[in-house]
Amino acid sequence: MVITKIKINYYKNIKEPIVLEPHPVNIFIGQNNVGKSNFLDAIELALCDPEENSYLYYHKADVELELKFSEEEQRKYQLPDRQANFVLENGHRQLIFADRELPYNNALKKLLCSRVKRLNETALANFRQIENDFASLKHYQGAWGKFTQILHQHFPKIKAGENAMDVDYAHAGLYENDRRVTIDRLGSGFRRIFTILLYIIHPEYTVVMIDEPEIHLHPALVKKLLWAMENSQVGQIFFTTHSPLFITPITLPQVMRVVKDERSTRIFTLQENQYDYQRLLQELNADNLEMFFSDEVVLVEGISDRMLLRGLIDKFYKGDKDIKVVQTHGKGNMKIYLYLLNIFNIPFVIVLDRDALRTQHIQEIMTFLNIKIPVADESKLISELKRYNIHIFDNGSLEDNYPRRYQTEDSKSLSALRAANLLTAEEYKSAKMNNLRNIIEHL
Missing domain, CATH: 3.40.50 (Rossmann fold)
Incomplete structure (x- = not known):
């Protein structure tokens, strides 16, 4: 599942309609307190159950997402089509296909929310969940191969041991300069980039949202992470940042600058045919x-x-x-x-x-x-x-x-x-x- 269009009519300080056509990688920039994270919140709120502190926004939100499902998802969940509009309005959800509307039941909820991963500081510290997701990579040989390939390419001194898939996240078999180490003994920056890489490659997560991925990262690691994002993702990545290292002539069309004025939050972006x-x-x-x-x-x-x-x-x-x-x-x-x-x-x-x-x-x-x-x-x-x-x-x-x-x-x-x-x-x-x-x- 990927998102082909986002329309936010009302959510928090977004009070005038904003329409976005997402890229594989989407970069939200702007000053503090302008509402960059609100766009990630709106996507998560629409597709997943709201957290307790989000119920007020949930019942007032007006968000529309155009979704495109894979052939496997269409077969597994018996969807009438691969394209649909998902609508969250005043606390009610609808999945609308060209010729019918499906009720938002548990099966549909599992399809939509299971594809979404939000990586904020809380999620990045949830080692139990990370451990489970890391272990599940063994079911996807291609994804595991890509994961280790990029790990070796960007961190040549670090190699994954043959038994890395048979141990838990904290003690994954890794070698640094031919010396066995565990992930929990590596620096916070590497652990962070390791975890982000896990989710952007993981086939089970096709919409990954990250709050300020540059935190705890040396500038050199930020550049390596950007390369991985641009070349490794399975679905889509949405992230907020204060780091200019994520902005290049290549990524410029993926940049969305968020501005807040007296009336509403607005977004300014560059179309690829405009430069x-x-x-x-x-x-x-x-x-x-x-x-x-x-x-x-x-x-x-x-x-x-x-x-x-x-x-x-x-x-x-x-x-x-x-x-x-x-x-x-x-x-x-x-x-x-x-x-x-x-x-x-x-x-x-x-x-x-x-x-x-x-x-x-x-x-x-x-x-x-x-x-x-x-x-x-x-x-x-x-x-x-x-x-x-x-x-x-x-x-x-x-x-x-x-x-x-x-x-x-x-x-x-x-x-x-x-x-x-x-x-x-x-x-x-x-x-x-x-x-x-x-x-x-x-x-």
């Missing part, structure tokens, strides 16, 4: 991918701009927003970043040298952002563009906007770094820095 993969591969790296987790992004042209703005924000910014400064490597590259920020609804500020006004790039940016300002005078245009969070240095370039005593002829970036580290509060308040101070005060 140029090769272009993103050129631009996105581990540093600027952090912009997807920021409250606001400052786009600058080069490395010296980024160094100085980053340093000034760290020292003098008084707000509580998480600000990310991203260098675009030139005016001509601004549009690709603006496109992504618009798609994912991330607020942004643009900082440009005055020479941008004498190129086609400023007009391209204005056209892309649908800015229409019938002003020919450069000074008036600079003033008007501030209303759209586009700041252009009216006196030239970055180097004209901080004290000369920090600037040497060795390199602009070293000069910017020197100023970022040594600039005093008195210098920051000086007229020389009006432009930069104005940018930071308006973040």
